[in-house]
Amino acid sequence: MKRAVTAHEPRGEERPAVLLTGATGYIGGRLVSVLESAGVPLRCLARQPAALASRVSPTTEIVTGDLLDPASLERALTGIDVAYYLVHSMGTHGDYRDTDRVAARNFGEAARRAGVRRIVYLGGLATGNEPLSKHLSSRIETGQTLRDSGVPVVEFRASVVIGSGSLSFELIRALVERLPVMICPRWVSTLAQPIGIDDVLAYLAAALHLPDAESRTFEIGGADQASYGDVMREYARQRGLRRVMISVPLLTPRLSSLWLGLVTPVYARVGRELIDGLKNRSVVTDPAALTAFPIRPVGLRDAIGRAIRHEDRAFALTRWSDARSSGGATGSPADTRIGSKLIDRRQIHVAVDADRAFRPIAGIGGERGWYFGTWLWRIRGAVDLLMGGVGMRRGRRDPDAPAVGDTLDFWRVEAYEPGRRLRLAAEMKLPGRAWLEFEVVPGADGAVVHQTAVFEPAGLSGLLYWYGLMPVHAVIFGGMLRAIARRAQGGRA
Numbered sequence: 120m121k122r123a124v125t126a127h128e129p130r131g132e133e134r135p136a137v138l139l140t141g142a143t144g145y146i147g148g149r150l151v152s153v154l155e156s157a158g159v160p161l162r163c164l165a166r167q168p169a170a171l172a173s174r175v176s177p178t179t180e181i182v183t184g185d186l187l188d189p190a191s192l193e194r195a196l197t198g199i200d201v202a203y204y205l206v207h208s209m210g211t212h213g214d215y216r217d218t219d220r221v222a223a224r225n226f227g228e229a230a231r232r233a234g235v236r237r238i239v240y241l242g243g244l245a246t247g248n249e250p251l252s253k254h255l256s257s258r259i260e261t262g263q264t265l266r267d268s269g270v271p272v273v274e275f276r277a278s279v280v281i282g283s284g285s286l287s288f289e290l291i292r293a294l295v296e297r298l299p300v301m302i303c304p305r306w307v308s309t310l311a312q313p314i315g316i317d318d319v320l321a322y323l324a325a326a327l328h329l330p331d332a333e334s335r336t337f338e339i340g341g342a343d344q345a346s347y348g349d350v351m352r353e354y355a356r357q358r359g360l361r362r363v364m365i366s367v368p369l370l371t372p373r374l375s376s377l378w379l380g381l382v383t384p385v386y387a388r389v390g391r392e393l394i395d396g397l398k399n400r401s402v403v404t405d406p407a408a409l410t411a412f413p414i415r416p417v418g419l420r421d422a423i424g425r426a427i428r429h430e431d432r433a434f435a436l437t438r439w440s441d442a443r444s445s446g447g448a449t450g451s452p453a454d455t456r457i458g459s460k461l462i463d464r465r466q467i468h469v470a471v472d473a474d475r476a477f478r479p480i481a482g483i484g485g486e487r488g489w490y491f492g493t494w495l496w497r498i499r500g501a502v503d504l505l506m507g508g509v510g511m512r513r514g515r516r517d518p519d520a521p522a523v524g525d526t527l528d529f530w531r532v533e534a535y536e537p538g539r540r541l542r543l544a545a546e547m548k549l550p551g552r553a554w555l556e557f558e559v560v561p562g563a564d565g566a567v568v569h570q571t572a573v574f575e576p577a578g579l580s581g582l583l584y585w586y587g588l589m590p591v592h593a594v595i596f597g598g599m600l601r602a603i604a605r606r607a608q609g610g611r612a
Contacts, residue, residue, distance in 0.1 A: 134159055135159070135160075136160045136162070136201075137154060137160065137199065137327065138203065139154070139162070139163050139202075140164045140204055140226070141205030142175070143171055146205050146280075147205040147206075150205070150320055151175055153320050153324050155176050155179060161178070161179045161180070162180040162182055162199065163179060163181050164182055164186075164192075166185050172560065172561075182194065182195045186226055187218070189229060192226060192229035196229050196230055196232075196233035197233055199235050201235070201327055203240075204240045207258070207261070216260070219260070223261045223264040224267075226238075226268075227266075227268025227270060236271065236331060238268075238271070239323060240262050240275070242259060242274055243255045243277065243401070244312070244340065244402075244403070245396075245399040245400070246400045246401065251396075252398070254396045271331070271333055272334045273326045273329060274336045274337070275338075275339050275408075276338050277319055278313055278314055278340045278341075279312075279313040279314070279347075279350065280313075280315075280316055280319055281313045281315050281316065281423055281426055282319075283426045288426065291351055292354060295354050295358070295360060301365065302367050303367065305368045307346065307366070308347075309346060309397055309398060310345070311344070311345060311346065311347060311350075311400070312341055312345070312402045313341050313419055314339055315341060315416065317417075318417065318422075321414045322339050322412060322414060325414060329411070337412075338403040338408065339403065339408050341417060342418040343419040348364060350423070351364070353419055353423050354427075357420075460573050462571060462572070463571070463572040463592060463596060465570045465596060465597065466567055466569045466570065466600075467568050468568075469604045469607045469608055470608060471607050473538055473559045473560070474538045475607055476565075476604075476607045478607065479607055480557045480603060481520065481521060481537070483527075485527065486514065490606065491602040496595075500529060500547075503529055503547045506548040508529065511529060513528060526546075529547040530544065534556075539559055542554060543555045543556070550577050550580040551576040552575040552577075553574045554573040555571075555573075557569065557570055557571075568600065570596060570603075
């Protein structure tokens with residue numbers, strides 16, 4: 120039975136006011152719900168509050184701010200007791216270490232001036248005498264920069280995080296899923312202490328109620344020490360995949376990163392940084408966390424099992440926005456992978472309210488068509504008929520108001536929230552499963568229409584289908600989103 124993640128709040132203790140940074144990221148996005156369920160007075164810092172609004176409860180306050188804008192941090196930290204620092208800039212262009220350094224300095228100084236009594240920070244774990252990679256040295260430097268502010272810091276240093284959506288775990292997953300025979304460089308045998316995402320969240324939440332004291336650093340890991348090769352083998356075992364792993368000690372981390380870019384191109388930009396850090400051992404040498412917290416992390420088998428079982432739930436938790444680094448850069452629309460799903464995300468701003476922006480979405484398909492390249496959709500429907508599928512002949516039940524379960528051409532309505540969200544599941548013949556989702560988020564000067572195409576490939580044929588049609592998808596999905604915006608702003612339904 121899955122252990123509940125709680126904030127471990129002592130009975131009778133007053134709940135501290137909390138500021139959370141990184142709420143649109145992987146760890147922070149999941150910590151939001153943990154803190155909310157514990158009744159913690161929560162405030163989230165976001166550069167684009169509209170992107171976060173649909174992911175938090177009405178009791179959570181969202182404030183506009185940027186770690187590179189000290190004035191905005193002063194406002195965000197006013198009245199805060201504990202601040203979580205869960206951001207980094209590895210996804211940005213240029214030297215992310217400089218950006219991380221400035222962001223941490225700004226945040227620490229603003230926290231000191233605001234009277235914050237504690238900063239909680241999640242960094243990386245590295246042990247041994249090997250020189251640190253750029254990524255790991257930056258994570259450790261960030262913790263020191265926060266401590267230099269004079270505010271007590273509780274720093275957790277974690278090994279590989281096991282959870283669907285965790286970048287390091289998804290890299291491992293991608294390699295195992297795609298390669299029946301794996302050429303394994305030296306870093307595959309590097310020893311780590313993988314920890315499940317639920318246990319990471321439990322530690323972060325429990326830090327909220329540590330007695331006031333000086334700064335402390337805790338090394339956290341799961342119950343098992345394992346090499347990256349062990350993680351791959353256990354993942355393959357649970358997925359029922361037969362994989363051959365051949366050790367080749369001559370491949371350096373640098374060469375491995377180039378190989379990774381070929382095998383898993385969606386991760387090439389940040390994968391190079393992570394691969395370079397895999398030469399560093401990451402095992403717990405100080406058991407202080409087991410003494411200070413009532414948490415006993417699960418082992419590798421249980422952590423991977425949870426990640427596989429909860430893949431769809433993890434996708435639901437993260438589908439609304441990409442993780443945003445403190446530098447503000449994001450990947451290209453198709454430069455995303457969550458679990459076994461491939462994602463194409465796009466968005467456009469419209470100068471009308473959310474209800475008006477949603478009208479063309481509610482009326483899409485059927486006799487109105489798909490607003491752009493409808494003839495291409497019809498050709499796809501004809502091909503589907505020839506393959507024994509449903510084609511485009513089903514139309515839609517109601518021209519204006521879809522309902523969950525309705526058929527809509529070769530889609531079926533899977534979720535519908537009037538004025539806000541429409542998700543369609545494909546029923547055409549495909550080498551995998553597909554969804555198309557629209558969401559409208561209101562803003563101060565209009566609304567933002569988000570369009571997300573999701574594909575879960577079935578084997579190699581599915582991957583060839585997705586990447587082979589990527590140029591066509593770019594034209595169709597991009598044109599459709601622009602047409603929706605024009606209809607919304609022109610008043611056409």
